[in-house]
């Protein structure tokens with residue numbers, strides 16, 4: 001049997017406006033850990049904020065480029081439109097009352113694929129999110145203490161891509177990215193490399209929707225995980241042989257990345273699991289200081305002056 005080159009979701013990266021609002025929403029309200037505070041390596045005047053579980057494991061990492069004043073984007077096809085987080089199935093009442101308390105509007109709980117209970121809501125920038133109340137997720141959550149650990153977010157449940165049709169994206173996932181079709185119902189087709197919560201990719205056919213436009217409150221790209229540099233090069237070669245226009249390997253400090261556009265228009269990345277977020281900070285201190293890659297470290301003074309100061313406000317978001 002061929003080795004799996006792509007094993008599931010690595011991270012999701014989205015666009016936002018105000019970085020403090022972003023931090024307050026993801027750490028304060030949702031309770032994710034800030035695992036890294038750095039800059040966009042392609043635009044050093046913009047933060048790159050990474051949130052996740054205790055160590056920022058693949059399948060838990062939500063990242064943002066907060067660009068103050070950025071124009072609002074539009075949700076639509078050719079876009080990853082929903083990021084779903086997994087919480088325990090016994091935590092429904094807890095999360096409904098918590099979201100109410102912090103004035104986050106959400107839809108009534110619904111069920112999908114017969115027994116998958118979820119609610120939909122949007123973050124402070126308009127990004128589409130879900131909480132999925134999951135029986136099958138055995139991952140540990142993380143808590144700063146302001147949310148009881150038994151209710152904490154465990155990481156992603158999965159990602160929803162809105163597409164004109166599912167066929168071409170499905171072809172890529174099945175033949176080029178080691179995914180299998182695991183469920184389908186109506187216009188929703190679910191694929192996964194591992195079959196587990198954290199790695200579920202729903203392709204939703206929405207031919208009548210407008211095309212999505214990038215901007216505040218939209219996903220920038222979806223990154224899949226590969227075990228190491230070697231499997232990444234093999235995955236790159238396989239995609240090139242299928243005609244995809246794949247970038248060379250880029251050094252993202254905490255992982256190495258390649259990027260390409262899937263047939264429906266969503267930007268995909270394949271990122272290596274190593275070296276990870278403990279590369280330049282101890283586990284106890286993840287996210288505490290602004291980390292810069294060595295090649296921009298000489299400009300630290302100038303970069304720090306250009307960034308809006310942000311602070312952790314966990315105490316304001318106690319139950």
Ligand code: ZN
Pocket residue numbers: 011013221223257269
């Ligand atoms: Zn990325």
